[in-house]
Amino acid sequence: MISHVDNPVLELHNLTVTYENKPAVWNVDYTIPEGNLIGIVGPNGSGKTTMLKAVMGLEKPSSGYVKVFGNDLDKVRDKVAYVPQRGSVDWDFPTSVYDAVLMGRYTKQNLFKRTSKRDREITNDCIKKVQLENFSKRQISQLSGGQQQRVFIARALAQEAELYLLDEPFAGVDAATENAIISLLQEMKAEGKTIMVVHHDLQTAPKYFDWLVMMNTRLIASGKISDVFNQELLNQTYGGRLNILTQVGELLKQTSHPIREKK
């Protein structure tokens, strides 16, 4: 079940990425519509992070290509913001919240120039949007996990992109922070931005997302959540993991989409 759209924000064409001859992402081909909040789900090691990295040019595909706004990434870099997993940096780095968020304003062009007044204003605005204004001068190691995640999101906001790719923004954050982040993402969606989120909690997936990409090295499904969030495709995505399958069954009962087939 793979729905394609016209004028996609992001297009992956037969993308394959391999590590030492083992495929991490195998022949993934989908298109993403503009102005949606998109979830990417799949079990651990199913290539979600690798796929995002390939989109950002951080991993070289073995075959296939990625088009962002119909272009190569290099031509539209300023329209894409990537939020890596929180554990990918050293939070003991001697820098403040403000300086870390300001890095989102760095570009190839302004790297050797002084920080402009506009850059500083945008940085302060973005810190306010994630409600860290009282922590602006604090060193980043003195923040909680949820606050650190919000620093990363503020930094991506500061890039003023059109397409946002977030790798597990809800990992290790409390419920209140998760709510704050999701309502921020929904605001961004209302402004016409497209946001893709690697997500692990199937409970909340139907509530959060409009569109779902389901993968397990291969692409299982990509489409409107009402079309793809069903038992058959979840089974295919998560394989024969009984524990998860029973949970999924429970879940499907709770969702508003009726299950037509009962075995």
Next chain:
Amino acid sequence: MDAFWIILTGSLVATCCALLGCFLLLRKMTMVGDAISHAVLPGIVLAYLVTASRASFPMLVGAAIFGVITTILIELLSKKGKLQEDAAIGVSFTWLFSIGVILISVFAGQVDLDQDCVLYGEIAYVPLDTLYIGGNNLGPEPVWLLAINLLIIIVFILIGYKGLVVTSFDPILATSLGISTVFWHYSLMSLVSLTTVFSFESVGAIMVVAFLIGPPAVAYLLTEDLKTMLFLSVIFGIGAALGGYFLAVAIDASIAGAMASVIGVEFIFAFIFNPRNGILKRKKLAA
């Protein structure tokens, strides 16, 4: 006057090393600095054989090339060869350094260099190495070379601050912004190589390592702000040069050795008394 030149030389080495060392430390690459400071030896010897002079332009180029070769070799072994990075560092630089040692011993008659000089240096001889231009005594040549080197480093950090910081803190973000992490990596490594060449005659390769890692490590314990860290590391570096000189004079010992020992003492103090995680602080919290 000799004391002045010796302390000035030590302070210049300390400042160059401290500034670069801060970025090495934050990139978790201090041992790469160690590796480079030894692995430039074959470059120095080869350039010396070709030009028969020390601290000449070919020597700098030779050393810088070997510095970059070291980093390439380390990355090759760790990324392609799947060797742990520390093992890759150990294999690369000992191999290159040993080639340098062989070259020195084979061409011993033609090279005015020996292992002792390379490893330990002799800062006490700095005032003898006077630079004359048009008959005017301009002071010791190493001081001038180190001053030029320091100027290059300061200009590099001032202009490249944003690039250095973003590639150190989050290379993934830097790449996704289109900023070349490779460019900044090799620029920094080239400057470490240059600094080693300018410094090794006066303080030796081992002391370069002490100055590269020690003062930045002390500063890192004491502050949470990068600019303050750069500033403090320079202060502690110069402090070690000053303190080391007078310690050496007082007990009639090796000057470079004394300078490096003072860095160790500074570190112990920072470790015990630093305001955040110092042992004293922890004791107080426990009590």
